[in-house]
Amino acid sequence: MGINLLKGKKGIIFGALDENSIAWKTALKVKEEGGEFTLTNAPIAMRLGTINQLAKTCNAEIIPADATSEADLTNLFTKSMEVLGGKLDFVLHSIGMSPNIRKGKEYGDMNYEWYLKTLDISALSFHKVLQTSEKLDAMNEWGSVVALSYIAAQRAYPDYTDMAQAKAMLESIARSYGQRYGSLKKVRVNTISQSPTKTTAGIGISGFDAFF
Numbered sequence: 126m127g128i129n130l131l132k133g134k135k136g137i138i139f140g141a142l143d144e145n146s147i148a149w150k151t152a153l154k155v156k157e158e159g160g161e162f163t164l165t166n167a168p169i170a171m172r173l174g175t176i177n178q179l180a181k182t183c184n185a186e187i188i189p190a191d192a193t194s195e196a197d198l199t200n201l202f203t204k205s206m207e208v209l210g211g212k213l214d215f216v217l218h219s220i221g222m223s224p225n226i227r228k229g230k231e232y233g234d235m236n237y238e239w240y241l242k243t244l245d246i247s248a249l250s251f252h253k254v255l256q257t258s259e260k261l262d263a264m265n266e267w268g269s270v271v272a273l274s275y276i277a278a279q280r281a282y283p284d285y286t287d288m289a290q291a292k293a294m295l296e297s298i299a300r301s302y303g304q305r306y307g308s309l310k311k312v313r314v315n316t317i318s319q320s321p322t323k324t325t326a327g328i329g330i331s332g333f334d335a336f337f
């Protein structure tokens with residue numbers, strides 16, 4: 126049972142693919158606590174996943190956006206403010222993907238086009254989200270923007286390959302943008318380092334099963 130901790134708070138939740146997704150569980154909790162939000166994911170993920178089901182349960186509108194596209198993000202933030210009737214208080218960036226990991230590539234055999242894709246989707250997208258939000262003046266004062274990281278940002282973990290660099294970059298963006306957004310608009314920017322979890326992204330990392 127919620128205690129209306131988020132009553133009156135509005136936001137955007139990125140990355141709910143299916144019921145195992147961290148973003149899915151977060152959306153249910155935010156709803157339980159009285160928050161209102163739009164849901165978003167990459168158009169292709171919408172076709173593969175079950176986000177419609179979550180949207181129904183949470184009475185939330187879905188606005189598709191590829192998080193690497195500035196045009197999609199501008200549309201997402203603009204529409205979200207329209208749908209929710211005002212500026213936002215929270216944004217959850219729960220996005221990660223490495224084509225190299227998906228294709229089982231070893232760290233000594235990286236495909237560099239895919240490497241750049243990993244960085245674009247899993248890290249640079251966070252900067253794009255923050256910059257779009259700042260340009261549209263989309264966040265209320267004391268709002269909070271959170272992304273999901275992993276300890277391999279700071280320590281060597283053998284099978285995390287190019288995602289380790291993506292998470293290091295993600296955390297660096299959080300520090301740099303947090304400093305900027307905090308002083309300009311009192312908006313907080315943070316990452317949470319998640320432990321291995323059985324999700325589509327999590328089961329793709331070999332060795333994670335030992336932690337489950």
Ligand SMILES: NC(=O)c1ccc[n+]([C@@H]2O[C@H](COP(=O)([O-])OP(=O)(O)OC[C@H]3O[C@@H](n4cnc5c(N)ncnc54)[C@H](O)[C@@H]3O)[C@@H](O)[C@H]2O)c1
Pocket residue numbers: 139140141142143145146147148166167170190191192193218219220221222246273274275318319320321322323324325326327328333
């Ligand atoms: N599961 C774990 O063990 C674990 C551990 C540490 C950190 N994390 C992080 O948690 C976050 C959420 O992952 P998850 O475990 O819930 O897995 P998940 O696979 O359910 O979620 C990842 C999401 O990223 C989305 N995505 C991929 N490319 C996108 C794009 N171009 N635009 C928009 N969205 C896109 C996917 O559609 C999916 O919804 C990720 O940042 C992941 O790296 C997960």
